[in-house]
Amino acid sequence: MEITATPVPRKRPSAPQTVAEFEKWLSRKKTDANYEFVRGRIIRKPPMMQEELFIVDFLVRRFVKTQSFELGDNLLTEFDSYVDAYRKRVPDLAFFNASQIASTRIGERVMPIFTIEVLSDSESQNDVLEKVQDYFDAGVQLVWYIAPKQQKIYAYTSPDDIKVYKGPDVCSAAPVVPDFQFVIQDLFQS
Structure with missing residues (x-):
């Protein structure tokens, strides 16, 4: 009589x-890739592309001329932003005030007050709306979605209040x- 071992199913984490x-x-995981986490979903976030460099460069150069920058506030790229215990986003650019930056020294998790996203070809309208909602759920006061192909900025002051800026419009934070x-048009000039 031959005895065969019954394989023990491996418990999948x-x-x-x-x-x-x-x-x-x-x-x-041992990776340098950015990931967002939304209610059990792990979302790989592609890094900003070189085609977006002119946008970041323009915005940062404008920001460093502000009084906020002089006071120690900063506009930073691709930093973890904690919505709650179930959601973490990684905005393309995020405004953190000096107090928030200081509180990270003691391990506090902070959410920016103002976020900027550059619309990518892979994002659906639902993706955009979900991100905007997450940001406002966390207390963000302003979200800009920059659409390079349309040369527009969609400025949200709440998930339901949006203003579209284009051409000669002055966009303000x-x-x-x-x-x-x-x-x-200064942002999109070639």
């Missing part, structure tokens, strides 16, 4: 359900950063 579990999973403003 469960998918992360919280940001803490996700970050533990990510620490074991007021009231968050009142002196951070520019003419849209």
Whole structure:
């Protein structure tokens, strides 16, 4: 009589359900890629492309001329932004005030007051609306979605209040950063 061993099914690790579990999973992954985490979904976030460099360069050069920058606030690229225990986003650019930056020294997790996203070809309208909602759920006061192909900025002051800027319009980050403003066509000039 031949005895055969019954294979023991390997227990598959469960998918992360919280940001803490996700970050533990990510620490074991050994990757430089950016990921967002939204209610159990792990979303690989493509890095900003060189075609977007002129946008970041323009915005940062304008921002460093503001009073906010002089006071220690900053506009930074692709930093983790914590919505809640179940959602973490990575905006293309994010405004953090000096107090928020200082609080990260003691391990506090912060959410920017103002975020900027550059619309990519892979993003659907639903993706955009979900991100905007997440940002406002976390207390963000202003979200800009920059659409390079249309040469427009969609400025959200709430998930339902949006203003579209184009051409000769002056786009302002007021009231968050009142002196951070520019003419849209200056951003897209070749």
